[in-house]
Amino acid sequence: MKKREFLRTLGLAGLGLAARPWLHSGVPFRAGQPEFGRKHWAWLATDLLSSPDSMQRRFAVMRKAGIDAILPEIYDGHRAYYKSAHLPVEELWLENLLPLARAEGLEVHGWMWSMPCNIEEVRRDHPEWFVVNRKGESAAEKPAYVDYYKFLCPSHRGVHEFLAATVTELCQHRDLAGVHLDYIRYPDVILPEALQPKYGLTQDREYPEFDYCYCDDCRNDFKNQTGIDPMTLENPPANALWRQFRYDRITHLVNDTLIPIARAHGKAITAAVFPDWNLVRQQWPAWKLDAVMPMLYHTLYKKGASWIREETEKGVRSLQGRAPLYSGILIFRLDEKEFTAAVEASLEGGANGVVLFEGGAMSDALWQAFRAVVGR
Numbered sequence: 592m593k594k595r596e597f598l599r600t601l602g603l604a605g606l607g608l609a610a611r612p613w614l615h616s617g618v619p620f621r622a623g624q625p626e627f628g629r630k631h632w633a634w635l636a637t638d639l640l641s642s643p644d645s646m647q648r649r650f651a652v653m654r655k656a657g658i659d660a661i662l663p664e665i666y667d668g669h670r671a672y673y674k675s676a677h678l679p680v681e682e683l684w685l686e687n688l689l690p691l692a693r694a695e696g697l698e699v700h701g702w703m704w705s706m707p708c709n710i711e712e713v714r715r716d717h718p719e720w721f722v723v724n725r726k727g728e729s730a731a732e733k734p735a736y737v738d739y740y741k742f743l744c745p746s747h748r749g750v751h752e753f754l755a756a757t758v759t760e761l762c763q764h765r766d767l768a769g770v771h772l773d774y775i776r777y778p779d780v781i782l783p784e785a786l787q788p789k790y791g792l793t794q795d796r797e798y799p800e801f802d803y804c805y806c807d808d809c810r811n812d813f814k815n816q817t818g819i820d821p822m823t824l825e826n827p828p829a830n831a832l833w834r835q836f837r838y839d840r841i842t843h844l845v846n847d848t849l850i851p852i853a854r855a856h857g858k859a860i861t862a863a864v865f866p867d868w869n870l871v872r873q874q875w876p877a878w879k880l881d882a883v884m885p886m887l888y889h890t891l892y893k894k895g896a897s898w899i900r901e902e903t904e905k906g907v908r909s910l911q912g913r914a915p916l917y918s919g920i921l922i923f924r925l926d927e928k929e930f931t932a933a934v935e936a937s938l939e940g941g942a943n944g945v946v947l948f949e950g951g952a953m954s955d956a957l958w959q960a961f962r963a964v965v966g967r
């Protein structure tokens with residue numbers, strides 16, 4: 592689908608992509624104009640139990656420790672935690688926390704899951720939207736690894752519209768600085784090494800049950816482009832055209848559908864991405880985002896802090912100055928020394944800052960260590 596035609600269906604065409612970015616004072620992020628200064632972030636997992644007072648106290652601790660922006664999880668592929676007209680709504684968490692964050696001077700970016708869709712009505716009404724593996728099994732019926740891996744396929748117009756509707760809704764929030772895309776990818780064809788034993792797997796190559804997407808639309812579109820039905824390839828993982836076709840499907844969704852909506856509303860748009868992006872078909876160096884946040888969760892890859900530095904350097908190089916990079920750090924099971932080493936490795940590698948996963952799980956000792964290392 593053409594971008595213009597698609598925006599028209601959403602009723603957005605009239606806004607114009609060159610519309611003057613709308614910004615209120617106190618939000619330094621200028622959509623489409625990447626900021627390369629130092630900045631630190633924290634992802635915030637949905638938390639409906641904490642009272643407004645305790646949330647406010649937590650925000651004050653974060654701000655004092657050196658966090659500039661938070662990414663609250665306001666859609667998790669099942670339910671929305673903001674006032675949505677098209678997703679099932681659990682609670683208006685975003686609306687509650689926006690004034691609290693603003694009072695502490697924290698920038699807020701709405702963290703939304705992108706491709707996994709665990710909404711029963713969508714599965715019932717649009718089974719054809721879901722990815723199909725090389726064995727012909729739909730993720731709607733038989734998801735890989737875990738029950739929630741019901742990924743949508745980026746080749747469907749309806750899927751673009753579904754995601755666009757979420758981004759459009761989020762962009763209506765005056766105090767929201769940006770939209771943050773998570774799970775903007777295919778299912779992992781190979782899991783990080785430390786996770787494989789958890790599922791009783793040894794993934795020494797790309798196996799058909801984890802290799803997506805072979806739905807009719809993907810097969811037909813690829814066949815129209817190349818004359819090849821990917822299902823008939825003797826060794827699909829070895830085919831560079833088929834690999835690139837799938838990278839391009841996600842890139843098109845990001846660059847041509849979702850980014851223009853954020854830009855039209857003057858909002859920043861960022862994404863959580865994989866360091867080994869080829870395994871999730873996520874060619875993020877080609878995306879025109881305001882910032883990228885590679886999840887450099889070294890313990891999941893059985894690596895030390897030096898790996899964070901190397902991956903940060905690699906990521907910064909691959910972006911060629913197009914957008915700032917913030918290294919995502921998994922804080923679980925790290926002591927203060929290991930945590931400090933991870934933050935230092937990110938900054939040494941050339942990151943503009945770090946993103947902590949996740950802010951709600953940080954102990955006082957880790958906040959203290961963070962404050963010491965970022966020098967505030």
Ligand SMILES: [Zn+2]
Pocket residue numbers: 721722723744745746804805806807808809810
């Ligand atoms: Zn497909």
